[in-house]
Amino acid sequence: MLLYVESSAFPIHSFILQCNAADTLARIRAHLLHILYQMGHEDHQFRMRYKGQYLRDAYTLEDYRIGDHCVLKMVPMAKKNESFTDVRAERAKLGAGQTTEVKLALIHEVAMLKWRERMVAGFSGILSLNRVFTLFAALMFMWYFLSPYQPWQYSSFLPWAMLIYCIGVGLITLYTSEKCPSYTHKSGFTGPSSLWPQFFMVTFLILTVMNWGVAVFLMIRFILSILDYSCPSDESNDSCTVRGFWSYFLAIYFTLHAVYLFVIWSMGVSLLRNFRFRVGDFLEEHLVVTRDVEKVIETARNGRVKERRQAAFELATLATTGDDSKFRIVAEGGLEVLISLGLSTDEATQEYATEAMAELLTVPAIQDTFVELGGVTTLTTLLHSHNSRLVQEAVTAISYIVADSDDNKHAVVAERGLEDLAHAVQGGTDATKRNVAGIYLDLAFSPGVRAQMAARNSPTAALVSLCTGQDSETLRLALQALELVAIENADVILYQEELLNHLLNIPRKSSDAGIYLLAGKILLYFAESPEACEKMLAASNLKSALHQFAKTGDSILQKVVAKVILCTLDQRQTAARAKELNLKEVLLYIRGHAADREAWNMADAGISSIEAALFSSFAPGPDSDLGSLLSIKKPLSPFERRDEDKGGEGSGGSADGMSEAGPSSSSGPGQQSAGSSRGSQQSVRAAKERPASAASSKSSSSSSSSSSSSSSSSSSSSNKSEKSKKKK
Template sequence: MMLLYIESKAFPFKTFVLQCKATDTIARIRAQMLHVLYELGRGDHQFRLRFKGQYLRDAYTVEDYKIFENCIIKMVPMAKRMKSFMDIQSNLGFNLDMGSGYSVDVKYALEKEVGKLKWREHMLVDFKGMMYAHFLAALLSFLTVYWYAGIWLLVFFIYSSTQCPSYSHIIGFVGASGFWHKRYMIIYGIFSLVIFGVSLGLAINILFQILTHGCADWEFTGGCSHQVVYSFVFFAMHFIFVFISNILSWMLLHNFRFNTGDILEKYLVLTRDIEKVIASAKSGKIKEQRNAAFELASLATTGDDSKFRIVTEGGLEVLISLGLSPDEATQEYAAEAIAELLTVPAIQDQFVEMGGVSTLTTLLHSNDQRIVQEAATALSYIVSDSEDNKPHIVSDRGMDDIAHAAKNGSVATQRIIAGVFLELAFNADIRAQMSHMNTPAIALIELCKSKDNETQRLALQTLELIAIECADVIFFQDNMLDILLGLATSTLDEGIYLLAGKILLYYAENTDTCSQLLAKENLKDSLSQFAKTSDPILQKVVAKIVLSTVEEPSLAIRAKEMSLQDILVYIRDNAADRDAWNMADEGIQIFATDDFFRLQPHPGSSSDSMGSLSSITKRPIMASSSSLTA
């Protein structure tokens, strides 16, 4: 067992403490909180649980989310954007019937669980009251003919009264004995059965004595003395009492098998009929629509069978509609459900045919970062699994919508969007389209500014593909050079250095852009940092950049003034392979003379063998589709 702490802005002065196991589902944790809220009179309070910025889905376990002992979980109200409701009322005139909170099934399950727990509490109170009767029976048994029966009855009373657990339907079992409540009831049940048998046997034996004596003329002597008659009455009443207490103990033991959430859990993870959820989503009541969207998102996580059930019952169409709801909470849950459904390629095709892509691209403009991230995730599944569906993403200003998310999204969203751009660039037709548009290049440059290395890598790979298609769109970006050269100081990732170097090579091989490159004061420092690597390809790229700066005499003078030959010296002294050493050595010879006209690289030389668009620049590092959703 472990303890978890639940905090919520809706209850600023309370911290809830829950007990759970690592194998418990999030639905069971939510069920415990529903019980707590029920006692506070807030049984209709709809909420989600969030841990480390990630919303927790009902079907997953505590262990799945790596939640450990004493972790703090945030309880986030599902109706957390009241401003949107005011806007609806004032501007749109929508039906503001907020609905009745949780579904009837959930409410019924909650009330049924509360009833079971309250019955347990009341019955344990009555059961403890019976302990006093055991004590009285132990005292009275000393007055019988079998006085020694009082000894075992007294021992039974001491054990029963001291080990009996206490329970409250609000806080659960109390005290050390509460940990062994099941074991206690089993031991009590066995002992009480033994005592029941003994008392029954003694009562029958005394009854035979009385019948043998006959008690003629009601003379209470000998075998029909007052003590004998009293003993029969006592043991007869005692075995009936023990029998009743024994039945009660087994009833309590059966009740102890029930735990909070046993009934609620199955409704919270939606093993019930999906038609009810779809009908609730179509009701037009904002609160019920929000709850239905959340339930669909939770159901989609339970497996592919559930995903196909949602689609079969018309859930895709409903979710597309809910994604455009004026309530941002409903939008978020709908986007989350769509993203989960689109992990199945067969569902992606149907979703695209229904025009769902426009809903996702619209959600990229949301002010809520969670909505944007879920929409971007859904788009990433589409572009990574189907070439046929990619054109639908960029049609109808889709590229502009994706670029907007790249600029305004969170770090996690930017990484996903960078992956979407790369997958789109793998398509020849879309890549040609991107190479003649300014918007994608601007967005990719924005992504290159990210502090996340994976985002930078994906964006640079896309820019390289675009540069291969048409380098002019890269050249037209004013701050592109500053960003590429600045990577030397912002990261130590050699993979990013290589991508940046290959794009810089396009600048170096063009006379006009080479002059821009040589105008950068940090060029030498950046190239020097790139050259300090064990990657032979990166060393050759850097050497080629330096060699390209001396192919024009007017530019060669500037290159020599910047002492770019020092970079070649370093590469030659620390070459990772023979080709890198040869290129660096040839460049050093060129820098050693002032006659740049005479010593330009000639066709057939080792430096020219690299080619202006050599294999090292035409071979972008491909990203797996899994990187889109990392």
């Protein structure tokens, strides 16, 4: 297949490569090194990129799903001008772009290709000599089969051997003149057989061997005829002389042709072996497979700028070849070198060193050594870089550290790691944000780290900002982390003003029921807080969001939605707002499409509570130290109203006051069902149970509020009766 390579360093060039799907990226880089060698830029340092992803030498084109006619980017390693601000004065400090081993391998391959070019040119030239032998074979055929001298006078097989020989010479001449390829180091194979040079050479060698065998047979036959030469007594001298002349001529001719065929056959065998060589056979070995780790690490320690950059890139490539290579790097002190290179002044060196560290940290046994050497501090420092690629590699390395060990989690958090991760979210790529969300989730599973996250505002603010993106996986991880933080301290969640809007806008971003469930659980914390509940009810899209959550058909999510609505009915003001928003429709939908019995009971209890409340009779309660905590008034039954009317008439016209301050302590069936259902719905919350103290304080406050309301109502009724007496 064909690949097209573009480079910003060579804007007027477009490199075209012929390769296979099983070729590694190291072989592709070898092709480009050959082209750069012809251009005089073999020291140019670069790496490959496809669709925004940097390609590693150890993987194949098939691994990256790179197909025919794809366009790759050849990105210079030092793509930032800031990397050279301190070295422009002395260019000698930059050093060579490629290692000595790579340069020697490149020179060796170039020498082999140039030898191929010369051999193919000489082979094509010497094949033209075969036309002379073809001409003599044609004359021989005419003399043998058209002359008056009978050819069977030598032997019966000789005419057939001559016929096979003539046909073979003609086939070789026709085949080579039509199919022989040409080759140049710059353009490669050209000609009719440019795509199958090995097939051409194998066919040519088979024809040559067959023709060479016949020529050797004829050579031996005519040499023997010369040795046995004698003129019969009945033969004329002229005919005997002619026959002897042809015997000598044919013996010499077949000897020369046999030698010629052997020479071109030897050249063909040499070329066939050379045709098996492909560009990159030696370079790939030095780029990927066998590297001297000690030399690479020594170069990384004491080399110049380009040499250290190349060494960091080689270590990153070597780390991708397997666990054995990773342990070799660690055994030779590669971790310390990479940690120091991570703080280099050259940005490209930092990037490749961080990539190498991320590859090494995929092995859990290396993570502990890395943490002991203080590598976590280097990674968290790199999170403040302006290079998004560098930040992404650092975040990837940290994600490996926190995924396997709780001790390593504390090491990440120890030195402002939470704040550094929050800084990485700002301006990071989608992959960086996804990894940061996963890191926060892994950290939140540790109780000690979760307590630190709940005590600080920056981690929660970072998680809230992660909820603004369009990536579903990032949103899921961020919501899971927020739920765990809310278990530790719900106030830090309620403090985030933008979180509520993000939660209610989730139905516009995703249709995943799992994300809806996480958002509903966090909304439950807002519903349980009176102030947060008022803010939630003030949102215009609350009803649509809850209705969308309920439509998923998930039983747990339906119960969470019902619980959220039931919590809005605990306070008088919020209950009135809930009725204005007509949240009853959501409960009706849940009751009509309930996934289980418990969800139906909760929805039915909420509907009964809303229908039983006299929202029109709400009036501001008296001010007190506890605030306005009056319970929702329930409508009086017709029998209770009749008793109130009779009592009012007997007490001298105070019925109006008594009816206004009716018995708030009476409880109808709706209240009992609502209370029992709310008590049974505490199992819905998977995150955390409400403290018993809060429940007791709530009950005491409700009782005190009811007592204060009854006293205030009695005082108001007595004042009204006194005023009526004065009027009379």
